[in-house]
Amino acid sequence: MxxxxxxxxVLLWAWQIRRFRGKRANVRDKVIVYSLYAIALGLxxxxxxxxxxxDLLRPFISLLGQVxxxxxxx
Amino acid sequence: MSSRQLTMLLALHYWGxxxxxxxxxxxxxSGKDAWAPILLGMLFQMLIIxxxxxxxxxxxxxxxxxxxxxxxxxxxGKTMLALYLFFVPFLIFILTLRSLGDFTxxxxxIETPPSAIYxxxxxxxxxxxxxxxxxxxxxxxxxxxxxLVLLVMLLLSLIYGAxxxxxxxxxxxxxxxxxxxxxxxxxxxxSEVALSLFLVPLMKxxxxxxxxxxxxxxxxxxxxxLLTALIIMVLGESxxxxxxxxxxxxxxxxxxxxxxERSETVVTVIWFIVIFYRLILTFYIxxxxxxxxxxxxxxxxxxxxxxxxSIPLAMNVWDNPSVIAELNEVWYLNVFFFxxxxxxxxxxxxxxxxRVKSS
Numbered sequence: 001m002x003x004x005x006x007x008x009x010v011l012l013w014a015w016q017i018r019r020f021r022g023k024r025a026n027v028r029d030k031v032i033v034y035s036l037y038a039i040a041l042g043l044x045x046x047x048x049x050x051x052x053x054x055d056l057l058r059p060f061i062s063l064l065g066q067v068x069x070x071x072x073x074x
Numbered sequence: 075m076s077s078r079q080l081t082m083l084l085a086l087h088y089w090g091x092x093x094x095x096x097x098x099x100x101x102x103x104s105g106k107d108a109w110a111p112i113l114l115g116m117l118f119q120m121l122i123i124x125x126x127x128x129x130x131x132x133x134x135x136x137x138x139x140x141x142x143x144x145x146x147x148x149x150x151g152k153t154m155l156a157l158y159l160f161f162v163p164f165l166i167f168i169l170t171l172r173s174l175g176d177f178t179x180x181x182x183x184i185e186t187p188p189s190a191i192y193x194x195x196x197x198x199x200x201x202x203x204x205x206x207x208x209x210x211x212x213x214x215x216x217x218x219x220x221x222l223v224l225l226v227m228l229l230l231s232l233i234y235g236a237x238x239x240x241x242x243x244x245x246x247x248x249x250x251x252x253x254x255x256x257x258x259x260x261x262x263x264x265s266e267v268a269l270s271l272f273l274v275p276l277m278k279x280x281x282x283x284x285x286x287x288x289x290x291x292x293x294x295x296x297x298x299x300l301l302t303a304l305i306i307m308v309l310g311e312s313x314x315x316x317x318x319x320x321x322x323x324x325x326x327x328x329x330x331x332x333x334x335e336r337s338e339t340v341v342t343v344i345w346f347i348v349i350f351y352r353l354i355l356t357f358y359i360x361x362x363x364x365x366x367x368x369x370x371x372x373x374x375x376x377x378x379x380x381x382x383x384s385i386p387l388a389m390n391v392w393d394n395p396s397v398i399a400e401l402n403e404v405w406y407l408n409v410f411f412f413x414x415x416x417x418x419x420x421x422x423x424x425x426x427x428x429r430v431k432s433s
Binding site: 001002004005008009012016028029032033036037039040041043044046047052053054055056057058061064065067068 | 169187189190193368369370371375376378379380382383385386387389390391392393397400401403404405407408
């Protein structure tokens, strides 16, 4: 499944590059969109290699928990 | 977008995860009095709606990004927009996507990898948003009546196994659990009315916007009160807090005359419809908001990369669904800050700015 996601990412990125060439999109648009594709590809590779600890929400919950204790409501 | 379409869209959005998860959460907090916080929350929501209508007037047809820049200045406005987009619509989108995967993996497609489910639903979301958000709004005129009819069918089915004595004694544990439940209900799903501010440029006029907010609030409130009350009557107060998908379990208990059974499929169909609209609204707001943030003219170019990035994020947001219980204890802080306090600050800041300019 990870291979499928990475392949889909690369193919869709290539399709987007073709679209931008045809439309002659400005540099800012290209940079933003290609950056997002790169981030998505990076996350896909990290998922495939199990580099991400599957607990991304923990820091957020801890932060809100501390705010909760600060206000004395938790 | 007409008032009717916004009403239906917001109602479907509020029902989103609430139909499956809210009764369990409310009964866990308020016990057999879980119907009371939902009623109270609905009434408080009616009092808050004028704030969002006032912000609509201040926005004057502008987008949220333009309004924030006009109100808070360029840097503060863009920072506020970035924080809001990340901590509200995008976060809700990722969490809802993960909930969808958890539900389908546990109950429906047990052997299917969750990422396949995410890819399928994201393909549908991206395709629909490529066709334009107006098309999505028009589609609610077809799907909302279907969801409502199925929901009424479910509620009527549950009446057969209901035991009214499960409500007694009323307010046994006092007012405190009811207050706690009201705060949590206002946090989820009611505070998400703030997301409708991103749809202001699509609305015709203030009256239509106000009508939509009011109607969506009472439609969602009444249906959730009835659902929660019937679940208490069917299952009591001790079982639901220990179940993640209590509406579906309650539907499984329905058996009438030995032939009217398997009504949990009704819950599944309703839930897929409403979860789709919850995902599409939050995804649209996240993509459109990002386009505004980075100064892009069109948000369609961002749909595919955001969808691709959301799959690994949804897969790693938590390792098992028990984290939801911890999140429910603190979620109200996030949404109260971004969906209630921040709009109040924006309204006040805009008023002060206008006063300074006129003097």
